[in-house]
Amino acid sequence: MHRRDWTDVIGGCVLLLFGLWVFWHAQTHYDFGQMRRMGPGAFPGALGLLVTVFGLLILVPAWFRPGEMPRPAVRPLLAIIAGGLSFAFLIEPAGLVPATVALVVIVSLAEQELRWLRTTVLAIALSAMAVLVFTKGLGIPVPAFRWWSH
Incomplete structure (x- = not known):
């Protein structure tokens, strides 16, 4: 038994990094616009932040939960x-x-x-x-x- 649930730690990290990349890409390549008139980067940017939050919601509890090291199939x-x-x-x-x-x-x-x-x-x-x-x-x-x- 390991001290952390590595399956969810890895999964949370992947979601966290992917969400941050999507947000960064939307911010650097598209115009976000204004709250009244959103640009083409607003929706992918918001989705990137949402995926980042979900990654954190998976990662943080898994860091303190016991689990096994995953074996890739x-x-x-x-x-x-x-x-x-x-x-x-x-x-x-x-x-x-x-x-x-x-x-x-x-x-x-x-x-x-x-x-x-x-x-x-x-x-x-x-x-x-x-x-x-x-x-x-x-x-x-x-x-x-x-x-x-x-």
């Missing part, structure tokens, strides 16, 4: 990165449905035991939702299947 990390890359590389040549199916199948390899029925249902449901929301609902010109389009 390599398999889930690699599976999630590979799934995102597969989606990025497949969406243009193959279409939205094959890219989404590949994403779900590859990311499901992050678990120790692969459950084919759950993975299949999830891949079908997410593919259908992606086509309905992005192609039909938002009108984004991404074909469901590339080999069916002209």
Whole structure:
């Protein structure tokens, strides 16, 4: 047992640093404007401060709470990165449905035991939702299947 809850200390620090970076970036690259007429930097700046506060709310109690040192799991990390890359590389040549199916199948390899029925249902449901929301609902010109389009 360690003296600090290192999982939340690390997570709080990441949120704290990210929030401060977002606030700094918004402040240096965009005009904040006035309270009556806010500029394009006001909203991201406020969100950066909010994320910073949440980071502190996680970090401070964790500093005084006992916990374990986290052990990074390599398999889930690699599976999630590979799934995102597969989606990025497949969406243009193959279409939205094959890219989404590949994403779900590859990311499901992050678990120790692969459950084919759950993975299949999830891949079908997410593919259908992606086509309905992005192609039909938002009108984004991404074909469901590339080999069916002209």
